[in-house]
Amino acid sequence: MSDYKKFEEALDWEKFNGVVPVIVQNEEKEVLTLGWVNPNALRLSLETGLMHYYSNSQKRIRMKGEISGNFQYIKGILSDCDNDSLLITVRQKGPACHTGTKSCFNGLYTSTAICAVPDYSLIVLKELEETIMERKNTYQNGSYTCSLFKKGKEEIYKKFGEEAVEVLVSETKEHLEYEIADMLYHLLVLMRYEGIELKSIMAELKRRMK
Numbered sequence: 001m002s003d004y005k006k007f008e009e010a011l012d013w014e015k016f017n018g019v020v021p022v023i024v025q026n027e028e029k030e031v032l033t034l035g036w037v038n039p040n041a042l043r044l045s046l047e048t049g050l051m052h053y054y055s056n057s058q059k060r061i062r063m064k065g066e067i068s069g070n071f072q073y074i075k076g077i078l079s080d081c082d083n084d085s086l087l088i089t090v091r092q093k094g095p096a097c098h099t100g101t102k103s104c105f106n107g108l109y110t111s112t113a114i115c116a117v118p119d120y121s122l123i124v125l126k127e128l129e130e131t132i133m134e135r136k137n138t139y140q141n142g143s144y145t146c147s148l149f150k151k152g153k154e155e156i157y158k159k160f161g162e163e164a165v166e167v168l169v170s171e172t173k174e175h176l177e178y179e180i181a182d183m184l185y186h187l188l189v190l191m192r193y194e195g196i197e198l199k200s201i202m203a204e205l206k207r208r209m210k
Helices: 003-010 039-048 121-137 144-151 153-169 173-193 198-207
Strands: 020-026 031-037 052-055 060-063 072-079 086-092
Touching: 003 039, 031 039, 031 052, 031 086, 039 052, 039 060, 039 072, 121 144, 121 173, 121 198, 144 153, 144 173, 153 173, 173 198
Parallel strands: 020 086
Antiparallel strands: 020 031, 052 060, 072 086
């Protein structure tokens, strides 16, 4: 099997109905555009070394620069952790945007007030999950997480149950927030013990969004 075929089969084409989104950046890590590729567009891109996109509106594959001459020469390609999107680094000839600008992202809205308070909730949960995974795989003396894994299932389930009860009996908002944090931590430990990943739970929750 060719390297391209292996790469193609590893991607999740079903999530976006036969295409995957592509973020294209230049060698200075500046984002130039966001597009889509289907399997044939990706194959042509890899075979020629020139970016090809799939146009959802025109239902056809187009090579970047086929009319303008503003080609994108591929320098590197990465898939994300879920294999449902791509990050491609290119050497851009001329402007990347059809309007004649360097990038398609030109700051139509520049006010930071639009998203003045970023929500890092899921990032924090993911980082905590990764830390718990690390503690499970590599014992560290003095680590509470490591001690839970060492004691095993009975202790892990017991601690989660205790924290769940603490949530139920909390009398103030501040105390409730504190106990929910404890419960979430112990839940992630329990999930890691059972080999359940956070992304699986997120996928199940997404399926329930009707």
